[in-house]
Amino acid sequence: MNWLNDNVNVLALLGAAAILILTVGVSWKYIQQMKTDKSSGELAKENWDGIGEYKNPLPIGWALSFLGTILWALWYFFIGYPLNSYSQIGEYNEDVKSHSTRFESKFANPDKATLMAMGEGVFLVQCAPCHGVTGDGINGKAANFEKWGDEEAVVLSILNGAKGSEYPLGEMPAGLLDEQSAKAVAAFMMQEISSVKKSKNSALVEEGRALWATCSACHGEDGKGMEGSAPDLSTYGSAQFVVNVLGTGKKGAIGNMPKFNDGRLTNVQKTAVGTYVSSLAK
Numbered sequence: 001m002n003w004l005n006d007n008v009n010v011l012a013l014l015g016a017a018a019i020l021i022l023t024v025g026v027s028w029k030y031i032q033q034m035k036t037d038k039s040s041g042e043l044a045k046e047n048w049d050g051i052g053e054y055k056n057p058l059p060i061g062w063a064l065s066f067l068g069t070i071l072w073a074l075w076y077f078f079i080g081y082p083l084n085s086y087s088q089i090g091e092y093n094e095d096v097k098s099h100s101t102r103f104e105s106k107f108a109n110p111d112k113a114t115l116m117a118m119g120e121g122v123f124l125v126q127c128a129p130c131h132g133v134t135g136d137g138i139n140g141k142a143a144n145f146e147k148w149g150d151e152e153a154v155v156l157s158i159l160n161g162a163k164g165s166e167y168p169l170g171e172m173p174a175g176l177l178d179e180q181s182a183k184a185v186a187a188f189m190m191q192e193i194s195s196v197k198k199s200k201n202s203a204l205v206e207e208g209r210a211l212w213a214t215c216s217a218c219h220g221e222d223g224k225g226m227e228g229s230a231p232d233l234s235t236y237g238s239a240q241f242v243v244n245v246l247g248t249g250k251k252g253a254i255g256n257m258p259k260f261n262d263g264r265l266t267n268v269q270k271t272a273v274g275t276y277v278s279s280l281a282k
Helices: 006-038 060-078 089-106 114-129 151-160 181-191 200-212 215-220 239-248 267-279
Strands: 043-048 051-054 251-254 255-257
Touching: 006 060, 114 267, 151 181, 151 251, 181 200, 181 215, 200 215, 239 267
Parallel strands: none
Antiparallel strands: 043 051, 251 255
């Protein structure tokens, strides 16, 4: 390996050499000065336990070194590395971007079996530490995916509220409706708004339609969340709903679920996780 072919290594070697030369030179100067110099000058008024300080001027060499380091730092940052030179981090990011592009191209049209296998793999790495290997939420520490995506889960959300939402309109409070009204709204939402398009309590749909105004204040008349102000309920029960949650993050009992829109997952992987999570509901 030729070290001088890398700008970063050249700068590092020059800096190390300059530090070594300055250290030896300054140390030699002050060692010689200690042998001959005597204390002189005007004492400052302040003293500590009888020990005072002379009003000596700032050493020219020290001041020049201090200014030099500031100028070096400015040059290094704005002209040298990292803004205008080779960067290992930059190369890594470019490699990741290139790999992600190839990955997206390879899995542009995956079938369900591929999405399930991919989703399970990502889930076990990224999601299982909090939600459990089987997605059961580890005794309430995180969302239980075995009880997600169905009508009963909607009823529980209405009664208990939706905590941890990072939307402009905030968290959904508990107790907005009584149990019977919650069942009616859940029936209307599942049949008329969600991607499921059916309800176990179809007889309650019209009653829920009349009560929907309680929810539409945040979710909108069509349940689509009014352009991101609240969760889009029209995707509830589908992989897209999970993808949306991955993009917004969530606050939970054992910490915050990060937003997975920082590049750690590709769009295909997010869809795969959504597909797999949707399959866990019982």
